[in-house]
Amino acid sequence: MLKERKLDAVTPLQENHQTNNNDVEIQIEIDESEEISAMTEEERYNKDYFRSLFEIVLLMGKQNVSLEGRNLKDPDGVYSPDNFQALLEYRINSGDEVLRRRFEMLAVNQEYCSRFQQEQILEVCERCVREELMRDVRNSQFFTIIVEDAVDMAGEEHMPIFIRHIDDANNLHEEFVGFLPYDDDAELMAMNFIMAITEKWKLNLEYCRGQSYIASSRLSSKMKIVASRLLQKCPQATYTLCSSCALNIWLAKSIPVTGVSVVLGTLEDIYLFFSKSPNLEVELENTITGLYMENIEKGNELKEILKSEWISRHDTFEIIVTLLHPLVLCLDRVACDNSFRWNTRITSQAFILSSALTDFDFVVTIVILKNALSFTRAFGKNLQGLTSDIFSAANSLTAVLHTLNEVMENIEVYHEFWFEEATNLAALMDIPVKLPGRFSRMQHLNLQPDLTSENFYKEALSVPTIQHIIQGLKDVFSEQHLKALKCLSLVPSVMGQLKFSTSEEHNTDLYKYDLPSPETLSAELHCWRVKWKHRGKDVELPSNIFESLHLPDIKFFPNVYALLKVLCILPVFKVENEKFESSRKRLKFYLESTPVEQRSGHLALVNISYDSKHDLDVMVDTYMKVAANDAKFDSLSPHSEVVEEV
Template identity: 55%
Template sequence: MEPGPQLCLGPRAPPAPRGFGSQPSSPPQPEAGNQQDGNVLPLTLEEKENKEYLKSLFEILILMGKQNITLDGHEADEIPEGLFAPDNFQVLLECRINSGEEVPRKHFETTAVNILFCSKTQQRQMLEICESCIREETLREVRDSHFFCIITEDMVDIAGEESPTARAGEAYIVSSGFSSKIKDVDSRLLEKYHQAVYTLCSSCALNVWLAKSVPVIGVSVIGVSLGTIEEVCSFFHRSPQLLLELDNVISVLFQNSEERVKELKEICHSQWTGRHDAFEILVDLLQALILCLDGINSNTNIRWNNCIAVRAFVLCSAVTDFDFIVTIVVLKNVLSFTRAFGKNLQGQTSDVFFATSSLTAVLHSLNEVMENTEIYHEFWFEEATNLATKLDIQMKLLGKSRRTQQGNLESQLTSESYYKDTLSVPTVEHIIQELKDIFSEQHLKALKCLSLVPSVMGQLKFNTSEEHHADMYRSDLPNPDMLSAELHCWGMKCKQGGKDIELSFTIYEALHLPDI
């Protein structure tokens, strides 16, 4: 199974205590209505019909989940004004009724005309029941499993609220607030399973995760800014015509460098918001994006429909806000210290192994930034104001600045200080702490075990000193006393094999050697 993009718990856990989470479900009981004096009464005809009707509703909900069909079905800007469009759930339910399914048809024979067959409130209640069942099943699997991995993935909008999708339990790629709630769950799991490792999935760029999890309260636009970036990318991927329009703007702006034009066009045609250098790309592209969005919005001919023009106006307003400019510039600069480290984590096995040794240097650099934030932020804020001036974006005056004249030097200093205290300082603090949390001593020991992958052993000249890190898995082995001897034999085997055949590059390949 391809891992989801965000959080894993694993790779090892001791036998789960029976008291972890909710207790296992009790065995199925016979169909019954009310219980009185210890006697089980049979369901009435009405109760049976209601049960069958609910079963039909849940079958639709589960089908939609399996087929990845949203409940709503239409975005507000996709529906022509004055036209009613039922949601997907309503349509599927009506389809079942029209196809002659007796239970739902009978249920609505006496229902008022034009009433919703299943309201938003009822759908939300059904989702809550499904969520409870999934949670119970996940906890049961964790309790019964000696080894487990919980993988998190994308956020989705369910019944008007952000909820995580899941493949093996909880799931998320989120910003600020929701991230802190999920991390609370993670910490509780780690309390129960001391050998579990909290780690980033290899399919998610470290910088993307770090940016999305920044819990900045003073300037609440980090989550909004990241969402805006993704919406802008999504907007231009709506159609080839929109991408072509952006290509044309890039060609004009960077006409002095054909190579740069080609590079930026290729980037724009990809999902660049998930890259390690997403903020560097955004700063480089921002002028082109603004000009293109503004051009689409102000186009007076019939080239773009009203829906696209309005969306372009909304996005253009968002990316020309000074809060947005300061935020992306600060994130670009702070995350430059983790970019190479994060890129290596998504590289070859040897890149990941050697990256573990560079974490200390990364943290040292970030701590140096923290100790000298005043100086660093001065440069960052100057870069942001210069970019805003280039793009003809007016600088916001915050706090005491609102009580001073716009051109006053004191107002600039006050704004600079405001963004330092509410954006730069908490962002650097968070990234330092997040790196420490993710790359714990336990996690680093696990990564050091990659020295046992044959290709890494070859790069280390078969002189690895990391074998003692494998002790963390000793109790999982059928014959733990043989670990040292087994590792020695493994090293000799890889050294001899390296002379004649290409050494395996991944754990997966190593585990499938013919004579293992």
């Protein structure tokens, strides 16, 4: 009876609504069927064919399988298929009729799909995957850009690019979006970078609010030019440090001294040598145990450090100075092993690394870096700490610069102590104190007879290192950057630390055009302070930007909400949820697991973004348009090889 009453109570309006919905569904089905019927049999066949090709390429991209694989011909000239063709043949044998019809009349040793066509398909896959990422970035409006240090991609240098944005649920994302090709001409590289952002990726630079660059000394000066050109186009693109790199490592990477670059490369080799072999790690731990038998606590502390990613810490150079003796002893044992525990590759590499570590040039460089960067260690650690620590760091920069300038004025005295520490460490390990061999060979007869090792390293290492640290801090901590950091006083925990006596208006001028109602900002900030000052005893103060953004009533403070959203995407702040920065780890894994000659920028993006949304039909339609355009172009040219096949 109840069901009958409900059915009788359905109004004519509801009936009409249901009828309209049914009509819409029927119309969609009719449109789709008309679209399919409008396609010729040949067009449908081509679309199915290309769909099969794209399915194979996407599978290979997600699984990080190189399209090429083995060479098409071995040294004896015998034909062997590449990975892509092998999968095509497997799919044909598994019953793919479209591919079978396409290739059944071809010779056994004939290439099914040309390398050019494979590259075209891969480019379209990359373009469509990136477009999905960029659509999310455009929807979030504001974004920041991070450029990492150059990597070798099949013999060419490229710099990975990440973009940060915040989604509708106020979660911060950091996505890998592609590579920037390296160019010796910094102006040309800057122009290509800006064109890629605006024309290729269709992003509006007016909404770029931050930029960060991690580059070695060779690239550092060029990336400064790129940063300045981007600032000219978008004055609000604040140049900041990146949270993924410790300040001291960032400063050391960009020091324009050859010896420093050599040391950083050697440290990377040492880290990889031990971290990739559990047996070698055990050997190093046993060496530490033997050396620190009288100080077991210190030995255990060093073992714990080795389990971390010690090569990227704030105190990396302090760690390597402490570990130098046990490292050399361990490497010598491996290199001189007579029990055949280690293979030839490991023993020869151990010998090379031991020789590098026992060069006085290496010893004096790590000691001077340790001491010179000790003045920025606490400052840099705060920048990667709690929000209150970051705010304190912004207010302590002046004191850090003052200390460094004092060191520079008294560099003779400081260098004397640093050099004495280096010689004592060298004496402990029987390393002779001498000028670097490369310097002696370059000087030949022009070598100054009264030039001592101490004076040489003062002018060649200590002075330029301190000068660069001072200039590097000034470059990255501009007035604009410091203003942004001081806006952290909006975070309730920082307000509480400052006894709710903050005045943020003069710092928020940087983002006044991003506010929904800037004329009410002053009154809104007053209400924001009062809200937290007079909170209940059981209410805790949000400790960072992200907790503040997820407050239930945050949208009642529209200006504060807008300011926090723009602030949190700056590269200097750490991504709170690790799952939203997984692309950085995936890129690292891709580079570690893929041989240099097989790396591909197109394949890398597909592999790293394997869980991104993508529409296979859109990819196929895009490719068919590209192929059609190429066919029109090539029809005007006598050179048309691949188009005929397409």
